[in-house]
Amino acid sequence: MGTNRDREVVIKVEGLTAAFDDRTILENVSFEVYKGEVFGILGGSGSGKTVLVRHVIGLYEPAAGRVSIEGQDVAAAQGEARLALLRRIGVMYQLGALFGSMTLLENVSLPLEEYTELPAEAIELVGRLKLKLVGLEGFEHHMPSELSGGMQKRAAIARAMALDPAILFLDEPSSGLDPVTAADFDQTVLRLAQTLGITVVVVTHDLASTFTICDRVIMLHKQTKGIIAEGDPHELRKTSDNPLVRHFFNREPEAEAA
Amino acid sequence: MAQLTLTAPGAATPILALAGRLDAASLGPIWAQARQALASNPDRPIVVDCARVDYCDGAGIALLVDLLRAERAPAAAVRIEGLREGFQRLLDQYDPAEFRAPPPRREISGSWIERLGRTGRSFWQGTYELITFVGEGMAAVVAALRHPRSVRWRDAILVAEEAGVNALPIVALIGFLMGVILSFQSAVAMRQFGAEIYVADLVGLAMSRELGPLMTAILLAGRSGAAFAAEIGTMKVNDEVNALATMGLDPVRFLVVPRVLAAVAMTPLLSVFAVLIGLVGGAMVMQLFEIPFYTYYLEVVNRVQLNDLMGGLFKSVVFGVLVAGIGCLRGLQTRTGAAAVGLSATSAVVTGIVLIVAVDGIFAVIFYYLDI
Numbered sequence: 001m002g003t004n005r006d007r008e009v010v011i012k013v014e015g016l017t018a019a020f021d022d023r024t025i026l027e028n029v030s031f032e033v034y035k036g037e038v039f040g041i042l043g044g045s046g047s048g049k050t051v052l053v054r055h056v057i058g059l060y061e062p063a064a065g066r067v068s069i070e071g072q073d074v075a076a077a078q079g080e081a082r083l084a085l086l087r088r089i090g091v092m093y094q095l096g097a098l099f100g101s102m103t104l105l106e107n108v109s110l111p112l113e114e115y116t117e118l119p120a121e122a123i124e125l126v127g128r129l130k131l132k133l134v135g136l137e138g139f140e141h142h143m144p145s146e147l148s149g150g151m152q153k154r155a156a157i158a159r160a161m162a163l164d165p166a167i168l169f170l171d172e173p174s175s176g177l178d179p180v181t182a183a184d185f186d187q188t189v190l191r192l193a194q195t196l197g198i199t200v201v202v203v204t205h206d207l208a209s210t211f212t213i214c215d216r217v218i219m220l221h222k223q224t225k226g227i228i229a230e231g232d233p234h235e236l237r238k239t240s241d242n243p244l245v246r247h248f249f250n251r252e253p254e255a256e257a258a
Numbered sequence: 259m260a261q262l263t264l265t266a267p268g269a270a271t272p273i274l275a276l277a278g279r280l281d282a283a284s285l286g287p288i289w290a291q292a293r294q295a296l297a298s299n300p301d302r303p304i305v306v307d308c309a310r311v312d313y314c315d316g317a318g319i320a321l322l323v324d325l326l327r328a329e330r331a332p333a334a335a336v337r338i339e340g341l342r343e344g345f346q347r348l349l350d351q352y353d354p355a356e357f358r359a360p361p362p363r364r365e366i367s368g369s370w371i372e373r374l375g376r377t378g379r380s381f382w383q384g385t386y387e388l389i390t391f392v393g394e395g396m397a398a399v400v401a402a403l404r405h406p407r408s409v410r411w412r413d414a415i416l417v418a419e420e421a422g423v424n425a426l427p428i429v430a431l432i433g434f435l436m437g438v439i440l441s442f443q444s445a446v447a448m449r450q451f452g453a454e455i456y457v458a459d460l461v462g463l464a465m466s467r468e469l470g471p472l473m474t475a476i477l478l479a480g481r482s483g484a485a486f487a488a489e490i491g492t493m494k495v496n497d498e499v500n501a502l503a504t505m506g507l508d509p510v511r512f513l514v515v516p517r518v519l520a521a522v523a524m525t526p527l528l529s530v531f532a533v534l535i536g537l538v539g540g541a542m543v544m545q546l547f548e549i550p551f552y553t554y555y556l557e558v559v560n561r562v563q564l565n566d567l568m569g570g571l572f573k574s575v576v577f578g579v580l581v582a583g584i585g586c587l588r589g590l591q592t593r594t595g596a597a598a599v600g601l602s603a604t605s606a607v608v609t610g611i612v613l614i615v616a617v618d619g620i621f622a623v624i625f626y627y628l629d630i
Contacts, residue, residue: 100595105361117286118317126282126320128357140361145594163282164315191351195344196315 007034010167010199011056016065018051025051027225028065031218038193038200038213040233042248043220049203050094052220053169056201057091058082069167087115090165094172094203096156098144104131104155105140111162130158133188135181150176157185161192167199168192174206186212207251211237219245260284260318264295271303274325277310280318289321296325301334309340319348326354391587394510395518402515414516421482421517421582422524426531429477433532436469437461437539445547454547458557461540466562470533471525471570472618475577478525479610483585486517487606490589491599499590514586518579525578526571533570569630573621580617581610 011033018026025048033039041049054060056067058074067074069085077085098107108127112118118126131137134154144152153176160168170189174182186209192198193213204210210217210233217236219229221244229236229245237249247253261277274295278284296304306325311318325336341349402409445457490513493499502509541554588606592598 101597112282112317116282116317118282119286119289122285122289122317122320122324125324125357126317128361129316129320129323129352132352132356137356138362141364143595161316164317191347195348196313 007037009033010035010070011039011201012066012068013056014066016052016055016067017063018048018055018060019063024063024225026055026220029220029226030065031227031230033199033201034216035199036193036197037215038189038202040210040214040217041201041203041220042205042210042217042233044205044222044248047220047222048225049220050171053171053201053203057089057169058085087163088165089167089169090160090163091169092153092156092160092171092173096144096149096152098152098156098159100144103141103143104136104147104158107144107155108159108162111159115163127158127162130161131155133161134158135184150178150181153177154181154185164196164198166197167201170200170202170204172203172205174204174209182206182209183212189213207249219248260288262288262291262295271305272299273305273307275307275310279313280311280321281313281315282317285317285321289324292321292325293328296328296330296336299334301331303334304336306336306338307340308338308342308345311341311345314341314345314348316348319345319352322349323352323354323357327357329358387591388587391510391583391590394508395514395583395586398508398511398515399518401511402519408511409519410512410516414520417482417517417520418524420485421478421520422528425477425481425524425528428481429474429528429532430535432473432477433465433470433535434539436473436532437465437536438543440464440469440536441540441543445543449547454544454549455553455557457540457544457547458549458554459561461537462558462562463566465533465536465540466567466570468570468618470536471529471574471577472614474525474529474532474574475581475614476611478521478528478578479581479585479607479614482521483581483606483610484603486582486585487588487592487602488599490586491592491602494590494592495594495596495599509590513590514583517586518582521578521582522575523578525581526574529571529574530567533567565630569621569625573618576617576621577614580613584610584613 009032013032014030016026016029017024018029029052041052043049051060055062056069056074058067058077061075070088072081072085074085098104099110102110105124105127108130109123112123112126116123128137128140131140134157136151136154136158139147139151139155144155147155153173157170157173160170173185173189177185189200189202190213193200200213202209202214214233216231217229217233218227219236220226221228223244228242229240233249236245240246240249259278260280261275263275263277265273265275272295274292276288276292280288306322308314308322314322322338322341326338328336330336338346338349441457441461444460445454448454448457490499493513499509499513502512537558541551544554545551585606588602588609592602
């Protein structure tokens with residue numbers, strides 16, 4: 001990890017505390033994400049993974065601390081600066097969040113229509129290519145409600161990638177996908193990260209996917225309300241002396257350790 | 259920025275050179291030019307030179323696929339050259355021929371016989387669902403009356419609070435307004451005959467027999483009918499109604515009965531309230547016409563019989579059943595998606611108001627013949 005010092009920092013989280021009313025979810029969390037890497041946020045359910053991502057993309061305001069994307073403070077960005085920031089990122093939500101009144105192709109085309117000058121047929125083709133990328137060719141004119149949960153999820157990934165954002169946030173992309181599609185999707189993420197230099201932040205508890213795609217991970221735990229491990233997932237599995245981390249990576253029950 | 263140049267346009271193999279960043283933001287103007295260059299050389303092979311492309315995102319790849327998918331003679335094929343290996347791999351994910359035909363459309367056939375059939379079938383289905391719902395609802399209400407402990411009274415009380423107590427301010431406002439308008443408009447005319455005192459009769463009868471129950475029911479349809487439809491509709495969309503069904507809990511007993519009971523209990527109360535406030539509004543206007551409050555009161559009490567009030571209240575009960583029932587029915591009929599919930603809420607209000615008006619007309623005829 002010695003090379004980290006000369007790499008460009010895209011996301012910087014400093015001393016982030018996330019709290020709702022009087023319930024503190026995360027306390028004093030700091031980490032950095034470098035350009036072009038696939039960065040995993042791991043942790044059991046309820047450990048605050050999704051909350052962390054929502055703070056990073058500016059949906060929630062931090063109770064304390066600071067999040068910046070490409071040097072721009074996320075919480076302070078307003079108006080034009082905020083729009084410029086949002087155009088640099090693509091977000092896939094856990095439950096898909098497709099627009100129910102639009103077909104899949106319209107869902108994927110929406111950001112292209114709003115943000116680019118491309119002619120209509122070009123937008124259609126880009127949309128179709130994105131849907132093909134997630135294996136949904138032939139479903140262009142289906143409504144989201146006509147599809148299975150996994151298919152909706154894949155369409156949501158396609159929509160998040162529509163503008164080829166510099167930073168892609170994926171909230172549990174592989175849950176709900178069958179193993180083959182999940183593996184294909186892992187390859188797609190790797191290809192995008194390697195050739196386009198896209199930075200990918202992925203929230204997951206899918207171990208196989210983590211080991212395949214993630215360059216670096218942080219692991220959250222609900223007891224400490226913070227990061228209990230950081231680094232290359234392969235290294236962590238082998239060398240971590242934290243039992244919580246070892247249990248997670250080796251898929252062992254936690255009760256035995258206590 | 260992306261750049262495009264067509265070199266050697268007259269040569270046997272024209273070269274279309276792309277350079278710079280091919281990304282979604284900058285490809286807009288280039289796209290049409292590239293297609294134009296292809297179209298103007300229909301019978302010669304074309305080389306797309308990508309050696310100077312620094313960056314190529316999904317939109318750039320789409321442009322290349324678009325050039326490759328164009329249908330051309332084998333002798334006039336399009337060839338991509340010099341694309342960097344990484345970008346080439348992104349391009350290789352797609353087979354351009356696959357994107358030649360537009361994606362399969364799924365439109366309903368336009369034949370009028372088929373559309374007539376579909377309309378008829380959906381009308382029949384709607385009627386069938388309505389009859390089933392009325393039957394299930396009545397059975398559930400009868401069961402609830404025979405076994406009052408099976409009713410979820412806690413839910414019913416919550417609904418009664420939301421649909422009844424919380425509706426007081428708006429009902430009061432509209433009731434007051436009705437009383438004021440009614441008395442003011444009629445008093446101006448009646449003064450010419452020195453008959454201002456009969457305004458009290460008019461307001462009392464109109465409010466208690468017609469306007470009180472009617473306005474309350476319309477407000478209930480707008481407030482609570484829509485709310486029932488939206489709430490149950492969202493539950494339907496989220497599979498919560500299915501969850502109830504698979505737990506062996508009848509959605510009608512669980513969701514519809516508490517709402518209908520609450521509405522039936524609340525509508526007459528709100529209606530009485532609207533009548534009283536309307537009378538107060540009328541009394542205040544009459545002060546302007548120098549009719550003292552006590553005179554107004556005596557006139558109203560002499561003129562408005564218990565029959566008038568009870569007739570109005572009976573109508574209120576029926577309106578309450580209709581509005582709550584339609585709200586729940588439309589909620590349970592919700593298909594899928596956020597838009598469907600909106601449609602259900604709209605339909606609940608529209609159907610509710612239409613039914614209120616229709617049933618009010620029927621009541622007018624019945625009351626006339628019964629001489630109530």
